[in-house]
Amino acid sequence: MQLDMESREEQPSQAQSQAQSHSSVQSNVRTKTDIAWEHVTQVVDEKGKKAWICNFCQKVIGGGGINRVKKHLAGIKGEVVACSKVSPEVRFTMQGKLKETAQKEKEKRTTSVTILDDDEEMEEIEMSTVKKGKRKSTSNLHPFFTKGINDPSQPTIKSAMQSKAKIHDVDLAIAMWFYDACIPMNACNSPFFQLMVDKIASIGYGYKAPNYHALRVNLLTDAKKSVSLIIDSLRSQWVDTGCTIMSDGWRDVSQRHLINFLVYCPKGISFLKSVDASDIESNATNLCNLFAEIVEMVGEKNVVQMVTDNAANYKLADILLLLGLHVQRIVLILYLSELDNVKSLVNLASRVTIFVYNHKWPLNWLRKRPGWKEIIRPGATRFGTVFISLQSLYDHKEDLQAMVISNEFKKMLKVGNAVECKQIVLNEIFWKNCLITVKVMTPLLKLLRLCDSDEKPAIGYVYEGMRRARRGIKELFKKKKELYRPYTNIIDSCWDRIIYCAAYWLNPVFQYDHANLCKKNEVFQGVLEMVEKTFKGDDVLNITLNLGRFRDAEGTFGRSSAVASRNLTRPDEWWKLFGGDIPVLQKFAIRILSQTASSSGCERNWSVFERIHTKRRNRLEHQRLNDLVFVHYNLRLQNRLKVDMRSYDPVDYENIDKTGFWVVEEEREGELNYDDLENMLDEQEHEPASESQGDHVDHEVDSEFQLLSDREIDAYNTPISQDP
Template sequence: MHINDEADNRVRKKVNCLYCDIATKDLSWLKCHLAGTGGAVFPCPKVPIDLKETLRNELLENEKEDLNVPMKRSSCTYMDTLKSGPTQTHVNEKRCKTEPSENSGIESKVTLKNPQASFTSADDSLSRKVKGHIGKFFYESGLDLDAVNLPSFQKMISLCSGETKYQIPTPQELKGSIFKDVMKEMSDYVNDVRNSWADTGCSILLDGWTDEKGRNMINILVDCPKGTIYLHSSDISDIIGNLDSMQLFFEKILMEVGIRNVVQIITYSTEAVMKEVGKVLMDKYRPIFWTVSASCCIELMLEKLGTMDLIKETFQKAKVITKFIYSRPDVLKFMKERTEGRDLVQRSKKSIIPFLTIENIVLEKEILKTMCLSSDSQSLFITSCVEGKRVAELVADRSFWSGASIVLKAAIPLVRVIEWLDENIEVQIAYIYETIDQAKETIKEGFKHKKSQYMPYWKVIDDVWNEHLYSPLHAAGYFLNPNLFYSSDVYIDPEVATGLLCCIVRSTEDIRLQDRITVQMEQYRTAKGDFGVGSVVDKRSDTSPARWWSKYGGGCPQLQRLAIRSLSQPCDGASRFHLKRGLAETLLTQGRNQIEQKRLTDITFLRYNMQLQNFACGRTDYLRLNEMDPARDWLVDKSQNDDLECMEMGAGETTEEFY
């Protein structure tokens, strides 16, 4: 009878968790269950995070105040207790033996299994993986790590996971163990990329800008077929005007990357000081070439075209049309109903927005005429105001449409080159020479081969090409590209021949190796030996040039190495990666202690390289969207704040962030 009374007392002490309904031994066990502090107590999977943290802190404080607490719990997680070894497991099993049976109310003679026996190492691995991906999301996005405690974030994870319940990492884990794991993973990836430089060569990409404080900042990236990695950021404000200091700065970068690995340096600037530094480095390190980013140079071509009187005047007239349409919701709705939702002004790079807008206006010419010049009531209403009458006059003006046609003939081929650069990363250097040449030929055809008409635009292109963009690597890329070289309309002009010879001579100082490359070049030129085998011929057009040489150029090893290293490089610079510069600006702000600076350096390294890794995998849409420049000048006057709101309501897709 006495034994039964004792059992009844023990049963009455049991309490149920309100969140998961599990029965616990007493109130102290319930606290450990809700706090998830380990031991033999199963952690509650449904307890709110704020209550969990409050109880955990309370238990830890009790441990500090009283070392003789009957059932002391460690501060480690339940997962840690599963890894604590045989001794701890034995203690837990002993405690389970004395736990009363839920059915009989008396001591169980059977050793109870751990309530999370099914939550084995495989589940532990899955949990760590989930936490790791959550950590990567925070590191890459730059969000405050404390956001994991927000109820909305926890609800989102709960809804996404469905019935499967995952532990959300704490801010401490995101700053500690998870961060270390992700950093190690990224470091391994970076080292893997580095190990490929000796075979394919690499290009140093410079991403420079001036921040709001007037500092000259620069990010250093290294690109190769394996991927692009971020090295570090620097403030070069104190050395930007000093040739010797700039030379020393870049020599340190070359030493860090490995001089033998570097094929070229692609800069972001056409300024004289950068050009002088490039000449000095090319003279001192002969295998290395210096050039300006292709997209930067083509944007410069478009900028120069935009200053020509006829094109400038056409832009001004087009702005009158777009500003009127986008500042009037009723007019915008009327137009979109007839264009099936197409916009005249679209999201794109700032440099090409004016030209794309002219192109869209020409495409919608008939709709604009119907909207402004017809006799129906809607058209009469649109043209009843002063601005509407001005737009109607422009739409009826033949000189406007003539000017717009000239803009398209002169500039759209270059706009297509910029779009091509954005879409084709791997084969740029093998085709850039041909692509620029095709753009010029398209302009020539647009003007019916009338030299007096197309030559002014050719001159703009040639001036930028010769002064900033052209590199002997571009000529070598054209010659060594089997898809172009073996085509029926290949043309090896003196510039290509000279550029190829320059690459051969600069690639090695050994005269004997230069002679071998020259002999092997003749074999390639005449398609003799392995170069003329049927399967090799078939692969010329459907295999990237660098891979083609890697697979089929083994019979000419010296020429093969030159071809692979030349064709494996980009011709566009760092701007295509759209890295957020604010992170580097924060990193290079003075006033932190060493620990804080080290952590920010690690975060910058991790975040930039995660974005570059995503770019290598083709996941670039979210990066590009962040860098799409606003077309505000083409939509409304900056002073018309009320019209901005109207335009947002009418355009739908156009947002304040876009501006």
């Protein structure tokens, strides 16, 4: 009996020791597997206590466990000295781990509070049920049916309606805040809007929103740090793939010359800064210093090229030549829209659209026509909108002519510019010039849309697209130099061919298409020039000697998988997969083929940047306002690809800016009601590229050119009389 008692007493103690041992093992396993331990070395100090030495800065971290190690690596000051030599990737990872830990602890606290509140609520309901709902059962039915609608323990229609009323009250409170603060309605489309609401709901009743000072100082600083971590994650890609600095020079309403700088790599676009260059635009030395500062911020070895769409006020190419950068000046559509005949045609077309969209009767009459689509449909850029609108206007030629010759239109002749509109619509020369301009511009717009891709680097397809567009324009005008040269000269002047030649030659889509490969000497010369600009010494010789192996598909370049994926894989990705036999050549090809071919990332509403460079009504200090714009624009860039940009909101002020020339009269600005517009983008306008980018260029560019008749060619450039 005594033995039984002793054995029973021993069992709990054994169970306890086993539990403690199991807990210790779990702790040790967790400790050993934590990612932070990879970056420190465990030692024992003079007192016999454990300490850790950072593998980056060699500083000793004593006590506190893994949490202090993570804070040291994450650069969070306070409890421990921040590491000054940790890599951006490790710092970003550690900060993410600390945030996860803090979030889990917060969720545990929130869950415990919620459970406590629910228990108290249940006790109140049970007490109420005992006092008021106590009665005998009168049948064998399930209690749910016997309690009736008046039983307080059953949710009633009244209580359900009350919950809907509460939701409506919350919705109304949010709406009232929008209205009171004059916040645009489309702000609710921000990916952070619902996230904000969820965070507020998760923390529970009693949460107090941050005040003006917190938003202005502390939280803005924290937000900038978070966004900077995103930029750091992109910065690590710049070393491998190289990057493109995109600059957008423009003038605000005060005629100040502002320049915005962004950086492109295949993983994303990031905004660097905005600069007021009004005082230095005429001084080449100061401009050179400005661009040198930007290059230094990005890293000279990381920069492959600079792309700009506005260099009219200074010789940017000469300045950047001093920095050893390759420069691209993508202003094709701007130059084309400034041709005299195109400019005159666009002005006449805009008079028609302004008349239609500023008078109710013409717009209503046209909308009743079968198969009607809105004339004005915005493109990706305001210059693209010009030619898209010309195409749309030409498509509505019959509808517009039917309107102006109808009996009802006679009543409109005394209104506004009705007579002028009628004369333009009935002028056949106007329509023929519209047709020719559209035929010339359509393939060029498609080429630019190919170049404007943010998701896929398009630089490897630009040379072939230019080549086909140039040849097609010549055929369009039946090789009459006086007609096609204004267009081909612009194509030649807008693109520097060196980097495009190199990208074309290194693109497996075209290199192994022997029947159509351009064999001009300038193509291979472009490759050699880019090699000499990018590398020095033995690397230049190594690359030059191995270019033939790529051309002849030797080694891994000739593997069956490499051959099969030439037209299915992005060129830069193809080189990553199959260029490993020649690492230096692989690096060169990836850096060239990973670049963008345009500055489309700059095509945004820049009005927010005007506030940075003005002193009027500036409540934030200059640096804080810069931080605000830095956070705002980078968040928008990161979320750009997640949002379906094909849907067009007629009350979206950024898109209205692109179409204003076509729908707003200067002397009557603001009278147009945009709520009635159904400006949907043409599906073909935003059609994704085919799986084979090479086929995309071949078919989309060439198929658009249809030869003009001799009569149409003779009529082209004829001055347009407004007499019908």
